[in-house]
Amino acid sequence: SQTIHQWPATLVQPVGSPLSLECTVEGTSNPNLYWYRQAAGRGLQLLFYSVGIGQISSEVPQNLSASRPQDRQFILSSKKLLLSDSGFYLCAWSPGGDTQYFGPGTRLTVL
Amino acid sequence: KQEVTQIPAALSVPEGENLVLNCSFTDSAIYNLQWFRQDPGKGLTSLLLIQSSQREQTSGRLNASLDKSSGRSTLYIAASQPGDSATYLCAVRKGSGGSNYKLTFGKGTLLTVNP
Numbered sequence: 652s653q654t655i656h657q658w659p660a661t662l663v664q665p666v667g668s669p670l671s672l673e674c675t676v677e678g679t680s681n682p683n684l685y686w687y688r689q690a691a692g693r694g695l696q697l698l699f700y701s702v703g704i705g706q707i708s709s710e711v712p713q714n715l716s717a718s719r720p721q722d723r724q725f726i727l728s729s730k731k732l733l734l735s736d737s738g739f740y741l742c743a744w745s746p747g748g749d750t751q752y753f754g755p756g757t758r759l760t761v762l
Numbered sequence: 763k764q765e766v767t768q769i770p771a772a773l774s775v776p777e778g779e780n781l782v783l784n785c786s787f788t789d790s791a792i793y794n795l796q797w798f799r800q801d802p803g804k805g806l807t808s809l810l811l812i813q814s815s816q817r818e819q820t821s822g823r824l825n826a827s828l829d830k831s832s833g834r835s836t837l838y839i840a841a842s843q844p845g846d847s848a849t850y851l852c853a854v855r856k857g858s859g860g861s862n863y864k865l866t867f868g869k870g871t872l873l874t875v876n877p
Contacts, residue, residue, distance in 0.1 A: 683863055685863075692869075693869065694766070694851075694867040694868055694869040694870070695806075695851070695853075695865075695867040696867075697864050697865065700863055700864070702863075710864065739803075741805055741806065743806075745863070749794060749796075749811055749813075749855075750796065750808050750811055751796075751808070751865060752808065753798075753805040753806040753807070754805050755804060755805045756803070756804065756805045758803065
């Protein structure tokens, strides 16, 4: 069966510090991968998606970047965090088709 | 630009009651619609997925319907239980392939089932 992992589960970072969130998927190959952010009072917003290694599409211009160094690894990064980057970050995967399966999420607080 | 609205934003019901959650979307040209459940501080769990050619899907006490032409979907929960308490999210997908993988989410309905 397939599983998706995210770490860390929670993170508190000062403004201006770097960020690296990691997502890995097990039990499948060549998944589509997604990064979403859920901010207080707002719906889930797609940030990045990837259909293959090194292939990243950005949905929203922002302070963040994503990379896919391996088939089942998706990394969300920032060089300098802003207060507005606070939120709940969710990674998801899909087998190229319909249902997206979500990870447990990372709660990021920028102070 | 697709917009998804969920009504009500919050709902509190006594245990055992049947209830309906509503979802509407502005662009009827969708590929599918999905209902998710989110427990506090957790990720999303897929409940039901309805393809654009389908009218409804059922899983246990859950039934989701889709009226694509009017841009509406409902999630019906029968005989609600305290364990059903969670936020329910509706999401639509534009199409297949490329950037059409994107899901557009509503803000969710927070359901509380009181024992």
